Amino acid sequence: MEYVSNKTNIAKRIARFFESGSVVNLGIGLPTQVANYIPEGVTVVLQSENGFLGLGPAPEKGKEDKDLTNAGGQPVTILPGGMCFDSATSFGIIRGGHVDYTVLGVLEVDQKGNLANYKIPGKMVPGMGGAIDLVVGAKVVIAATLHFEKNGGTKLKRECSLPLTAREQVNYVVTDVGFFEIKDNKYILKEVFAPYTTDFVVEKTDADIEIADDCQQVEI
Amino acid sequence: MLVKEIISVEEAVSKINKGDSVMVGGFIGCGTPDSLLGGLKEVGTDDLTLICNDSGILDPENPTGLPALIVNKQFSKMLVSHIGTNPETGRQMNAGETDVQLIPQGTLVERIRSAGIGLGGFLTPTGLGTEVEEGKQVIDIDGIKYLLELPLRANVALIKAKVADKSGNLLYSKTARNFNPVMAMSADLVIVEAEELVEIGDIDPEHVVTPSIFVDYIVMSK
Numbered sequence: 001m002e003y004v005s006n007k008t009n010i011a012k013r014i015a016r017f018f019e020s021g022s023v024v025n026l027g028i029g030l031p032t033q034v035a036n037y038i039p040e041g042v043t044v045v046l047q048s049e050n051g052f053l054g055l056g057p058a059p060e061k062g063k064e065d066k067d068l069t070n071a072g073g074q075p076v077t078i079l080p081g082g083m084c085f086d087s088a089t090s091f092g093i094i095r096g097g098h099v100d101y102t103v104l105g106v107l108e109v110d111q112k113g114n115l116a117n118y119k120i121p122g123k124m125v126p127g128m129g130g131a132i133d134l135v136v137g138a139k140v141v142i143a144a145t146l147h148f149e150k151n152g153g154t155k156l157k158r159e160c161s162l163p164l165t166a167r168e169q170v171n172y173v174v175t176d177v178g179f180f181e182i183k184d185n186k187y188i189l190k191e192v193f194a195p196y197t198t199d200f201v202v203e204k205t206d207a208d209i210e211i212a213d214d215c216q217q218v219e220i
Numbered sequence: 221m222l223v224k225e226i227i228s229v230e231e232a233v234s235k236i237n238k239g240d241s242v243m244v245g246g247f248i249g250c251g252t253p254d255s256l257l258g259g260l261k262e263v264g265t266d267d268l269t270l271i272c273n274d275s276g277i278l279d280p281e282n283p284t285g286l287p288a289l290i291v292n293k294q295f296s297k298m299l300v301s302h303i304g305t306n307p308e309t310g311r312q313m314n315a316g317e318t319d320v321q322l323i324p325q326g327t328l329v330e331r332i333r334s335a336g337i338g339l340g341g342f343l344t345p346t347g348l349g350t351e352v353e354e355g356k357q358v359i360d361i362d363g364i365k366y367l368l369e370l371p372l373r374a375n376v377a378l379i380k381a382k383v384a385d386k387s388g389n390l391l392y393s394k395t396a397r398n399f400n401p402v403m404a405m406s407a408d409l410v411i412v413e414a415e416e417l418v419e420i421g422d423i424d425p426e427h428v429v430t431p432s433i434f435v436d437y438i439v440m441s442k
Contacts, residue, residue: 049325050247050395066250067382067393073248073277073305084394086401086429087247087273088333091326095344125313125322126304127274133326133346167349 001200005146006176009193009220012037014103014142014174018044022100023093025049025134028072031103031144047099049130051090054082071130091130095137102138104131106145106173108160111207113170113182115143116162128165135166147175147205154205156180156187177201186210191218221387221420226438229259232411235437236260236376241269243332243377243403244286248305249276251396253380253413254285255442260378261288270295271332271374273325273399274302275309293317299372301325324352327369329402335371336405344369377407380441381430384414385421388435389428397429404434411437 007030015037018024025047026032035057038044046055049071056077059065064075078084085093093099108116115135118128135141145155156173173180173187177196180187186208192198198211233256236242246252275298276286283291287306290298297319303309313320323331324346334342343366347353357368379400382393390412392400404410412435 048395050250051398052395065394067396069248069250069395071247073250078394084392084397087325087329087398088402091329095326095346122314125310127300127302127322128324128352129274129302129304130325132324132350132352136345136348137326164350 001196003148003177005148007033007146009176010144010146010174012220013179013191013193014144015039017101017140017142018042021045023047023053023098025094025099025102025138027102027104027131027134029105031105032070032072034103034144047090047093048076049090049094049134051087052078052082052084054079056082091133094130094133097137097139099134099138101140101142102134103142103144104135106143106155108155108157108162109143109145109170109173110157110160111182111185111187112159113168114160115141115165115170116160117165119163121163132165135169140172141170143170143173145173145175147177154207156205156207158207180209181212188212189215191216193217194219221432223386223420224388224432224435224438226386226417226440229255229439229442232256232437232439233259233263233265235409235411236265236268238265239267240375241271243374243399243407244270244272245377245379245398245400245403246286247273247395247398249285251380251392251398251400252276252285253378256378256411256413256439257285257289258442260294261292264292264294266294267296268294269297269299269374271299271372273328274300275306278306278308297321299323299328301328327352328372329399331369331372332399332406333402335373336402339371341368341370343367372406374403374407375409377403377410379404379410379412381412381414383416383418383423384412384435384438385418385423385432387420388412388432388438389423390414390430390435391423391427392429401430404430410435411439413439413441415441
């Protein structure tokens, strides 16, 4: 079976996690795309750690406001009823457990729930920003990543080799081949995304994978 | 209320001395006091310690704002949470030219807040089991482990507001608020760069975000 990377499927599947009223923080890059696929009838409140709740879509060209950006510095909008606050309040919301879901990108994730996403020593050191507070503070931590690295290895590791952003905090990993829960030092495969099969996932992933009893192949 | 002195950018930056620690409000260029930073670049004061969320977005062709001071090597030390949008900061760090310390964003802002509100530090779970933990005291409270993080104060805070009244009460604009109100509490000298100046009494007391007693001088944005 040939693997074709598909970021859209990752975003679509993660968008189905939320209930109406969920407070959600979406990281920069792939996680940001999740907002485009939230099912009709579900109203979530998006938090942006630079200091507001009620994050809206990108503005029309020419309507950007220099005083309204997301945590990546890009122009955004704020929905009616949204509100702004300072960074201390913003991280009080985060550390205080008031964010239900955080979705983050990954350099490496491992089967203990360790996450590495801020540093490749000697190569790239962007800094941990607020991701490190989000993984510790949010009730549910979802790691969003392509399943495979460019060299053919998987992003899902037995043990992270890069400096950790947080230890044992990741609850779920959603890749473009499946949806995994991290439990008891294993990846529990909950759904496999068509056309891939459970055999494909187990064979191609160098980590301990258990197939959930109710695991199904699903169309995203 | 006491009226605060409205001074020029030149006068404001002359109050910053070589070797000072300087807090700079803003988040990736949003809510950054760019007129003050422009003035600070002009006078070239160096050996400064920067305390800021990040090191700004570098335009290599035409560096402005905070990145211009970084290119100019005016900071010998930086305490920041993120440098990914300014590769020059990473270069200086890797070359050993500048002491860059990366701090989790929530921890950075809370350390600044602690200094401003008279706390001797705070306990946070952020960074446990990571490089952030190195050299820090771990304290167990009811079976949960926390890192002890200490207050962070500065000689000077340069902050940006949308509106100031003449006594120094401040209003911000949307996400340009970020670190600004927190830094306003935590430095010996607080200089606000404001876009608009209004009379005392024009801001509804219920709406004031930064109380005037924190502000020493007002500078108008250019």
